[in-house]
Amino acid sequence: MLYDAILGELNFIEIILYTISSLLVIFLILPVHELAHAFVATKLGDPTARNMGRLTLNPFAHIDWIGAAAIMFFGFGWANAVPVHMGYFKKPKRDMAITALAGPLSNIILAFVSLIICYVFLYIGFYCQVTFLYYVADVFNYVASISTTLAVFNLIPLPPLDGSKILAAIFPDRIYFKLMQYERYCSLILLIMMVTGVLDKPIRFLSGYVFYGIDVVASLPFNLIFG
Secondary structure, three states: OHHHHHOOOOOHHHHHHHHHHHHHHHHHHHHHHHHHHHHHHHHOOOOHHHHOOOOOOOHHHOOOHHHHHHHHHHOOOOOOOOOOOHHHOOOHHHHHHHHHHHHHHHHHHHHHHHHHHHHHHHHHHHHHOOHHHHHHHHHHHHHHHHHHHHHHHHOOOOOOOHHHHHHHHOOOHHHHHHHHOOHHHHHHHHHHHHHHOOOHHHHHHHHHHHHHHHHHHHHHHHHHHHO
């Protein structure tokens, strides 16, 4: 992350690779995340996202520039949330939880795909002795890492993150809607926690374990083929 670069913990090549991968996350991974929300909500009966032009991969329909800056500097952030109205759902609490889970799940899938691509370039670079391909592999490794971090970050059970909406399937309505009343304040608290670095260690700790699990599965076919 660029925050580490400011502290002098990244070299020039690492800064370039991280910047490229962050841009891929902002203009590809985040739009897929929001599209997943919009797609699932639409399938479950809520036309709001589709009517507002959010059922698209166009990144400019989804980007929140403060959230994008947070990704660049801290490694986790957010996009412009897809509007969802529970009143359209047949089973509001269940369907809201499913819709919310779709975003982080898309991040996990994209992290897996990114690691597959990473290993393809890594092995081609090794057998063809092309150094440039190692750098390409590093970019996709960074993308997988950031995408995993986004999944973990979004599962924090605080508004307005997806984790708080997943709680809709667990908490009684009275408690859930009371929590939603403080969404604006929770957003400010989250931003302060990000800027001050309070979230860094727990997010990195959890993301590391999730990333390791995805990496084990993604690397398995390559280990079987190439030994």
